[in-house]
Amino acid sequence: MTIKINVDMAKCQHYGQCVFEAPNIFKLNNDDKLEYTAEADESERANVEAAIDVCPMQAIFIVD
Numbered sequence: 001m002t003i004k005i006n007v008d009m010a011k012c013q014h015y016g017q018c019v020f021e022a023p024n025i026f027k028l029n030n031d032d033k034l035e036y037t038a039e040a041d042e043s044e045r046a047n048v049e050a051a052i053d054v055c056p057m058q059a060i061f062i063v064d
Ligand code: SF4
Pocket: 007, 011, 012, 013, 014, 015, 016, 017, 018, 019, 026, 034, 054, 055, 056, 057, 058, 059, 060
Protein backbone atom coordinates (compact mmCIF):
# COMPACT_ATOMS: atom_id res chain seq x y z
CA MET A 1 0.00 0.00 0.00
CA THR A 2 1.08 3.53 -0.72
CA ILE A 3 -0.15 6.91 0.36
CA LYS A 4 -0.36 9.97 -1.85
CA ILE A 5 0.80 13.27 -0.45
CA ASN A 6 -0.09 16.72 -1.67
CA VAL A 7 1.26 20.05 -0.49
CA ASP A 8 -0.57 23.22 -1.40
CA MET A 9 2.44 25.22 -2.53
CA ALA A 10 0.36 28.38 -2.59
CA LYS A 11 0.02 28.02 1.20
CA CYS A 12 3.42 26.56 2.05
CA GLN A 13 5.76 29.13 3.53
CA HIS A 14 8.78 26.81 3.47
CA TYR A 15 9.31 26.90 7.22
CA GLY A 16 10.38 23.29 7.17
CA GLN A 17 8.65 21.91 10.27
CA CYS A 18 7.43 19.00 8.17
CA VAL A 19 11.04 18.09 7.38
CA PHE A 20 11.69 17.24 11.02
CA GLU A 21 8.60 15.03 11.29
CA ALA A 22 8.96 13.15 8.00
CA PRO A 23 12.50 13.56 6.67
CA ASN A 24 12.03 10.76 4.15
CA ILE A 25 9.23 12.73 2.50
CA PHE A 26 10.00 16.41 2.87
CA LYS A 27 13.18 18.37 2.40
CA LEU A 28 14.25 21.93 1.80
CA ASN A 29 16.32 22.33 -1.33
CA ASN A 30 19.32 24.60 -1.80
CA ASP A 31 17.01 27.56 -2.32
CA ASP A 32 15.20 26.77 0.96
CA LYS A 33 12.12 25.73 -1.01
CA LEU A 34 10.14 22.69 0.00
CA GLU A 35 10.46 19.56 -2.10
CA TYR A 36 8.50 16.42 -1.32
CA THR A 37 7.77 12.92 -2.45
CA ALA A 38 4.19 12.66 -3.68
CA GLU A 39 3.85 8.92 -3.18
CA ALA A 40 5.22 6.95 -0.25
CA ASP A 41 4.91 3.63 1.48
CA GLU A 42 2.11 3.18 3.99
CA SER A 43 4.76 2.95 6.70
CA GLU A 44 5.33 6.69 6.32
CA ARG A 45 1.73 7.54 7.16
CA ALA A 46 2.34 8.28 10.85
CA ASN A 47 5.25 10.57 10.01
CA VAL A 48 3.23 12.40 7.38
CA GLU A 49 0.32 12.78 9.79
CA ALA A 50 2.74 14.27 12.32
CA ALA A 51 3.91 16.69 9.63
CA ILE A 52 0.29 17.62 8.89
CA ASP A 53 -0.20 18.37 12.58
CA VAL A 54 2.81 20.68 12.86
CA CYS A 55 2.45 22.50 9.55
CA PRO A 56 1.59 26.08 10.53
CA MET A 57 -0.05 26.72 7.16
CA GLN A 58 -2.15 23.52 7.10
CA ALA A 59 -0.72 22.96 3.64
CA ILE A 60 -0.14 19.19 3.74
CA PHE A 61 -2.75 16.63 2.75
CA ILE A 62 -2.89 12.88 2.42
CA VAL A 63 -4.93 12.16 -0.69
CA ASP A 64 -6.74 8.89 -0.12
S1 SF4 B 1 5.57 22.66 7.50
FE1 SF4 B 1 3.99 23.29 6.03
S2 SF4 B 1 4.50 25.42 5.52
FE2 SF4 B 1 6.32 24.48 6.45
S3 SF4 B 1 7.55 23.71 4.74
FE3 SF4 B 1 6.25 22.03 5.46
S4 SF4 B 1 4.42 22.15 4.16
FE4 SF4 B 1 5.46 24.10 3.98
